[in-house]
Amino acid sequence: MTNFDSTPVEKSERITRLVAHLFEKMPEIEAARAELITESYKNSEGLPETMRKALAFDHILENLPIIIRPEELIVGSTTIAPRGCQTYPEFSYDWLEAEFDTVEHRSADPFYISDETKKRLLAVNPYWKGKTTSELARSYMAPETLRAMEHNFFTPGNYYYNGVGHVNVHYDRVINEGLSGIIAQTAGALGRLCPGDPEYGTKRRFLEAVIISCNAVIKYARRYSELAKQEASKESNIGRKNELLRIAEVCSHVPEKPARNFWEACQAFWFVQQTMQIESSGHSISPGRFDQYMYPYYESDIRSGAMTREQAQELIDCVWVKLNDLNKCRDALSAEGFAGYSLFQNLIVGGQTSDGRDATNDLSFMCLDATKHVFLPQPSISIRVWNGSPQELLIRAAEVTRTGIGFPAYYNDEIIIPSMQNRGIPLEEARNYCIIGCVEPHVPGKEDGWHDAAFFNMVRPLEMVFSNGYDKGEEASIHTGDIEGFSSYEEFKAAYKKQMEYNIRLLVNADNSIDRAHMERSPLPFESALIDDCIERGMPLQSGGAHYNFTGPQGFGIANVADSLYTVKKLVFEEKRFTLSELKKAMEMNFGKGFDSITAQETAQQVAKAVAAAGEDVTPDLIEETIRTVLTMELPAEEKARYEEIWQLIDDLPKYGNDVDEVDTIAREAAHFYTQPLPAYKNPRGGIFQAGLYPVSANVPLGAQTGATPDGRLAHMPVADGVSPTNGKDLHGPTASCNSVAKLDHGDASNGTLFNMKMHPTAMSGERGLENFVSLVRGYFDQMGMHMQFNVVDKETLLDAQVHPEKYKGLVVRVAGYSALFTTLSKSLQDDIIRRTAQGQYR
């Protein structure tokens, strides 16, 4: 039985023009928000933090310059320049000042910044010295945690320097009840407060802050209503005049009151989505199940004839354009880790209702079509797949995948729901899950998941086994014994496990320190207002007010660890082709394949340190000479030949990704070394840790900090992404690759796993190509794989785009949990994407 109309609707001309306007110039940094929050904070010293945030939010929304872009139907822009960004000095600011002169020309995500903006920011930033969340977080960290971060075992950069974001809020409540409904609920909670409650004071001030924040958003909408009215009075084109008058009416009604129609529902949604990102710099604020909570308004307008399907599609497309109008400037290293100007606003269609029926409706199709129409990286559109998913919806999704945009990402209900139940979420709520950011399963409107809490490089602890805890001449981790003393694979593996456990503990320490800093310095009353049970508990989200609390840091590099462990097992201990010491030497010598500039720099630094320690002068000549020596170093022929032989022996071994049980079993175990220790740890919000296995795009920059590894990976090359096999090492086609990945315990990685696959366009051509593609996804999901995403583009196209970026401005590729414009990515990340094995290129 189908109860949906899937007929596609044409894209309107307006959308083409809206998109063109958005991309007219390079994104720009603006100073207004930084000035306004500083002004407000200067005037609120001494008040509780919740109240200061609310007053600042109110002050910002009252004074932030506003604009209605040409032909917009859905309005609300955080910056005057399209795709611009504001800054958030309360979280951190010094990185931006340090990068003032480079941010415009850096390889990943450049932003224009005018001299005037620099001046304005320099005037307000100093106020925040010693007051930022990052400074407080740092002061809370253990010395060994700071050391581990210096040695690049993990980076918690995301929340260390920025707001947290990573939630899905009750858009449905704002649409259905209006912010006035939320205010009424809050007033009720205030009225019920008991003066004898030990937390009375903090609760009261928090609830008052919630009301101030909700009113701030209502007033902000009214400013747009006024602006639209003014513009209408000046507009000569009758059609546009009427649109502006309609906008004025819509913005005077929502988000204050319940939406009366689909247009108002879209606008109410948008004000929530936009202003939450003004309140804090957190990204991955995810719309979630848009096709579900918007449907009643769509359905009633279509039924009453108040709106055509064409009009509905145009409004949805307008929302999609707006999602690309938001932007965020990150520090240079993070920009590489999250490359592509992405805000990871994940929006998911399909799946099940909370009572277990198929949830597909007209909007599920129209959302997929909107992505085809707008063809931009936002929203990160996703689809839930379960055994009852209609084939028609999956075929439509496959059509979008075939365009090469890298969307949608496919998620498997059949494993995600039980994995959430395993973390204590009841079945009905688990069935209603949405995805946050890249791949993180989440209970809509009820959870503070702290997803994406850190990147943990699973390969670095392996290096520590070989070095017995030393890194660059320093003691960087625990001692697990000299490798010469290891007499079995089991001993080696046990040492790796110990190194993992130790560094995971430090990762927890880093995350909890940052968590605490956000709790104390950055409670967010507006965000809290829209997540259960913050109002009822009188507690901000950041203090643990959510119904469910988790911390989800992600590990990556499973393929490298699995293949490395297999090398040690097979070639060192079973076949005795070389010893661990010989392997260590071969890795240090980069398997005889020469040294790169990173190794040269690192060596020079160590030489300089040794010279300085001996009390001698470090001259620039000495540094230069060392670098030159390393770069031009020739090993003795015999030694070089032996290293190359070792590399060849390793390369000839079967690798993870080829459906070889012996290797895949090791991969499963390697993943467990990361996922299993985490849930034993608690966070300050009263929740537990849960592991994710995905890298965003950090596998490239963090790989550049990792030496050669026993799987034959050369020094500083990218580490394998997510749960995917190493690029170019899965040689038996997509089914073999999927089978290997499906052998991991995805259910234990309840913060999400990420499997990248690159398809060649020929593998998806024609109706049959789509059918087979869907069968591939279903077959992987039948084996309890969790997530899959695809790049459908041929290698030649990508190579050409590197040479002629001007010709490929609109080329969108799948990076990790999101898609991005290929030409905006750094060269090394572009190369990494090109190296991913293209499947199906047989004929």
Add this chain to the structure above:
Amino acid sequence: MTDYLDTRGRIFDIQRYSIHDGIGIRTIVFLKGCALRCRWCCNPESQSYEIETMTQNGRPKTCGQDVTVREVMETVKRDMPYYSRSDGGLTLSGGESLLQPEFATALLMAGKDLGVNTAMESMGFAEYSTIEKLLPYLDTYLMDIKHMDAAKHKQWCGKENTLMIENAMKIAKSGQTQLIIRVPVIPGFNDTESEIAAIARYTSSLPGVAQIHLLPYHNFGEGKYTGLGRPYPMGNASRPTDEKMQRLKAAAERGTGLYCQIGG
């Protein structure tokens, strides 16, 4: 008496996620040894029954491996979830599978044991009595007819086509399998409308046969000839243009009532 799962044969490759030969997602088992020596053959390592060494990416690769049906099925079974989602299954290719009839039959029986769809790409170069034995286990017979002219066939493929043409009719009449005729479109050999139309006319005379596939020539196999130390017989012949393929498709469909598909 031996279990058919222990039947041994010689293969040179197993390719998973094949989506161009038969319906759904399939695994192709390539049997080694062929009776013909078609000039355009893209798998020259398939032709000789002998185990050979081919240079690939500068390193020697052994082509040919003796295996039991059981061993082959261990790989085939790994993709069961994908077969069941796509109605796919097992495809035999070659070489000419019929030159190892017991092995081919046993593989198809094992495929039926799994309950998956079975297909075979073959020219039908064997006595019909041999073919007859495997038909009960074969869902789709993808049969090559390369040319209707016996002399030209012999000149380009090394053997005349008489036996194969007769077998096509017998297979069609048996009604035991879905028969699909496939025509490699080879420049200078059969790439004219009249030659394709002749094959299509014969195809339409085969009872129950509704489909003909035109497979455009490609030179992806050229590197393998170099790797085997053999000259590439097709020189620098180029792939038929899309327009040409469309014309040939029209020629195949004209007046035959056949459904013609370009590519597998």
